[in-house]
Amino acid sequence: MVKNSTIAPPVADKLIAAGFHALSDPLRLQILELLREQELCVCDLCDRLSVPQPKLSFHLKTLKEAGLVRSRQEGRWIYYSLNLAQFVALELYLAEYRRFSQILPARPCSNAG
Numbered sequence: 505m506v507k508n509s510t511i512a513p514p515v516a517d518k519l520i521a522a523g524f525h526a527l528s529d530p531l532r533l534q535i536l537e538l539l540r541e542q543e544l545c546v547c548d549l550c551d552r553l554s555v556p557q558p559k560l561s562f563h564l565k566t567l568k569e570a571g572l573v574r575s576r577q578e579g580r581w582i583y584y585s586l587n588l589a590q591f592v593a594l595e596l597y598l599a600e601y602r603r604f605s606q607i608l609p610a611r612p613c614s615n616a617g
Contacts, residue, residue, distance in 0.1 A: 526570035
């Protein structure tokens, strides 16, 4: 569970899990790298990544559901950009492990003997 979150814990947990799932695919990482530079439309992303539009749309949907990208429509074009707030949420989640988790040796198993 995410600590100190203003989002309800079950929602926050789902967003964190969806974020890490979205980051687990090499093509989605490439999409995010391109969006680090600037907002792009689907056709620009397709051209730069050399992937067909249906495949790209699937990955963009995953990134959007994870809250990692935002979209806006201008005319008939949809433009995508990074949602930096979700990256901060993932970073804070990982920081909790670094700061507050102790690595303790295992206790003897109660079934031993």
